[in-house]
Amino acid sequence: xxxLEQSPQFLSIQEGENLTVYCxxxxxxxSLQWYRQEPGEGPVLLVTVVTGGEVKKLKRxxxxxxxxxxxxxxxxxxxxxxxxxxxxxxxxxxxNQFYFGTGTSLTVIP
Amino acid sequence: xxxxxxxxxxxxxxxxxxLTVTCSQNMNHEYMSWYRQDPGLGLRQIxxxxxxxxxxxxxxxxxxxxxxxxxxxxxxxxxxxxxxxTSLYFCASSxxxxxxxxxxxxxxxxxxx
Numbered sequence: 001x002x003x004l005e006q007s008p009q010f011l012s013i014q015e016g017e018n019l020t021v022y023c024x025x026x027x028x029x030x031s032l033q034w035y036r037q038e039p040g041e042g043p044v045l046l047v048t049v050v051t052g053g054e055v056k057k058l059k060r061x062x063x064x065x066x067x068x069x070x071x072x073x074x075x076x077x078x079x080x081x082x083x084x085x086x087x088x089x090x091x092x093x094x095x096n097q098f099y100f101g102t103g104t105s106l107t108v109i110p
Numbered sequence: 111x112x113x114x115x116x117x118x119x120x121x122x123x124x125x126x127x128x129l130t131v132t133c134s135q136n137m138n139h140e141y142m143s144w145y146r147q148d149p150g151l152g153l154r155q156i157x158x159x160x161x162x163x164x165x166x167x168x169x170x171x172x173x174x175x176x177x178x179x180x181x182x183x184x185x186x187x188x189x190x191x192x193x194x195x196t197s198l199y200f201c202a203s204s205x206x207x208x209x210x211x212x213x214x215x216x217x218x219x220x221x222x223x
Contacts, residue, residue: 002152033212042114042200042214043153088152096141096160096206097168100153 003027004089004101012107013079021074021104023089030092032072034063037086037103046074079108112137114215116201122221123191131186131218133201139213140206142184143168144176146197147217153200159184160206191222 007022023032031050035043047056049065049072056063060083062075072089089101114135123129135142143158145168155168159178173195175187184203188195201215 004152006152040217042202042217043212044214045211048211090153095166096158097166098143098155098158098212099169100145100155102150102152 002102003099004091006087006089006101006104008104009102010105010107012109015080015108015110016078019076019079019106021076021087021106022071023073023101024071025091026070027091027093028069030069030094032065032069032089032091034072034074035088035090037088043086043088076106079106081108081110084108112213114201114203114213116199116215116218118218119216120219122223124223125192126190129188129191129220131188131199131201131220133184133186133215134182135184135201135203135213136182137203137213138181139203140181141210141212142178142201142203143212144174144184144186145200145202146170146195147200148197156186191220193222196220196222 004025033048034046037043047063052069053067054065060077064073084107087104090098117132140161144156145153147153154170156174157176159165165176199218202212204210204212
C-alpha cells in the first residue's frame with residue numbers, strides 16, 4: 001500500500017492548457033516536496049512546503065500544502081513542452097524517512 | 111561541480127552473485143539514502159544514513175546492506191541478489207534539516223538473471 005497516492009497517473013495535454021496534479025495521504029507529513037524527473041536522470045527538487053495551508057509559486061507552477069498537512073497539489077498554468085516529465089511528491093512523517101508518491105507522467109504536446 | 115556519483119550505471123548479474131553499487135557525494139552532506147524505482151510503485155527508500163556509522167532501514171530494506179564508514183561514501187550491497195531486485199537504483203544526499211534539498215545521483219540500472 002502506497003502512503004502517498006498521486007493522481008492522475010498519466011496526463012497528456014496540449015501546449016497552453018492548465019493542469020493540476022494531486023498528492024493525497026491519510027497520514028500527516030511534517031514536510032512535503034515535489035520533484036521532476038527526466039528520462040534517464042534522477043529526480044530534481046522543485047519545491048518544499050512545511051506549513052499547513054502554505055502556497056508557493058515557481059514561475060508558472062503553484063504548489064499548495066493542505067491545511068491538515070495530509071495532501072498537496074501542483075498546478076501548472078499554460079503548460080509548455082519543457083514541462084514534460086515525471087512529477088513526484090515526497091513526504092517526511094517523522095525523522096528522516098522519505099515516502100514518495102507513485103508519480104504523474106506529464107506529456108505536453110506542442 | 112557539486113554532484114552525487116554512482117557506479118556502475120548499468121549492471122547485469124546472475125542470482126546469488128554478490129555485488130556492490132557505490133555512491134559518493136562531494137557536498138559534505140550528512141544525510142545519504144538509497145532508493146529503488148519500479149514502474150507503478152514510484153521510489154521506495156531502502157536505507158538511509160544520518161551520519162558516519164549511523165544507518166537506518168527505510169521502507170524496503172530486505173535483501174540489502176549498507177555501510178557508512180566515510181561521510182562522502184554510502185555503498186549499497188546485495189549479498190545474494192535475486193530477480194525481484196531488478197530495478198533502477200538511486201542514491202541521494204542532503205544536509206540534515208526538515209525540507210532540505212535531496213540531490214540524486216544518475217541512477218544504476220540493475221538486471222538480475
